[in-house]
Amino acid sequence: MEDNMNTASKAMELLGLGPLQMSLKLAIELKLFEIINSSSGPHQSYLSASQIASHLPTSNTSTTSTSLDRILSLLASHSILTTTTDEKGERFYGLTPISTHFVPDQYGASLGPLFMFFHDKVLMESWSYLKDRVLEGSVPFNMAHGMEIVDYMASDERFRRVFNEGLSITQCVKHVPGDMFKGVPNGDIMFMKAQSKGANMEVTNFELGAISGDVTEKGMEDLEKNDDVTVAELEVAEDSKKLLQFCCSPVLTIPYQNLLDLLSWVFILHGFDDEHCVAILKNCWNALPRHGKVLIAEYVLPSTNVSEFPDACRLAFTLDAMMLVYRAGGKERTLVEYEELGKRAGFHGMKAFPCSLGIVAIELQKESS
Structure with missing residues (x-):
């Protein structure tokens, strides 16, 4: 009773x-x-x-x-x-x-902006069409607004701002132990993430523990003289070829050195299907030197029984359901699935490191260590 x-x-x-x-x-x-x-x-x-x-x-x-x-x-x-x-x-x-x-920390990051993005009225309207996704395969966001989320972001400045602010959670990914990147010469890492002016590409020197420069502000010829590219064009572009050119070719002309030793993708791959992810990772593989690595920061689904890890996996499953509603091919993945994507792109090794807030940093190595 x-x-x-x-x-x-x-x-x-x-x-x-x-x-x-x-x-x-x-x-x-x-x-x-x-x-x-x-x-x-x-x-x-x-x-x-x-x-x-x-x-x-x-x-x-x-x-x-x-x-x-x-x-x-x-x-x-x-x-x-x-x-x-x-x-x-x-x-x-x-x-x-x-x-x-939900109070900004010393880096100015909190869960507040991300919560506001998750519960914005634009996204909430999409959930009324979840049944159509399950039964018919339709994308709920597209049904609610008559267009894909990338096009909606381009047309709604307020919603785009809410999205940008929500990504302040990526601050926590930058503040990880420096020894995580042991063996990477100079400790120079490029973080690619979406912010108010599209791709905010920062070079972080973990030995110094500080940001040493902002690539966007210093200029890149490969940005086609457009430093106001929207977040939508970076992360959820319908034209994958345009996205790959934008995201991957600039690493060859970064003014700090000829090639960076490690590329980092923060909350990027979960927005694409497997084929697009492999294409992105192949471009990274081609851009990296022999000892190069790619760092992927994502939430990861468990490979074992869900009921055994309710707290650890609940948010990952929540985000996966959100991708089901907002993106045709987007989804969260297990570590095994990320390793398989890396192998298909040519990478030979993988390591995983837990970060804060349940985020997992996945290191793909061009050569086996």
Whole structure:
């Protein structure tokens, strides 16, 4: 009887996932976690709803604080916030280890912008067509908006900005141990990621632990004199030939050295089917010297029973479902699948390293070490 009540309670919680997500979205939009994080009142790092409301752009703080208290209570019930009360029974809210991940860290990165992208109205509308994907093979995003996501990004500046800001999570990939790249001469790595001006190509020297230059700002002839290429053209371009020319040929003319020893792709390959991924990796293979390597940063699906690793794999499966809705060929992959892609492209070795936030760095070696 008790087990049945517990499972029923868990099932009931699923009914409230939507309101919880929208309440968290509100907290991120209004920077509520940042307001609490910067507090230094009599209750230390705790603030009441009325105190938080005083930091918001509203003249009706009384009504705002009442609504906030109800929203913050919901978040606290899911351990996103913690609470304490004073002698009058007024609630005060503080951060928990969960909510701190939505406050920018020392590098300016947090999960907040990525959450806002995941729950943007443009993407949320696509989920109404998930059944069509399963039964008919149609792409839900295309059905919701009448065009592919790459074309929509090009036409909607606001949505493109939300996408760009969401990729601030890539900051955590750059801050990995330097010995991860042992054997790479000079420790010079090119990180290719999508940002506000398309391909933001940075050279990171891990021995110095600092960014040593921005390739885009220094100029590249292979960018066809266009330094304002959109993210859509970089990451989800319909014309794969154009994407390959854009992403891969510039490595031959980077002003720092003739060839970089390691190319890095952050959240790129999961947007393409296997054939496109192999084509991209082959271009990388051709551009690299004999000792060269490619670093792929992605979320990875487990190869074993899903129920054995519920926490570790839940986000990866969530992202895989999102790719099912937004991209015709996009998908998350297992380590075995990434190794197979590398072999098909000519790479002879693979290593995997866990990074922060569940991201896995996969190193493909041009020659076996």
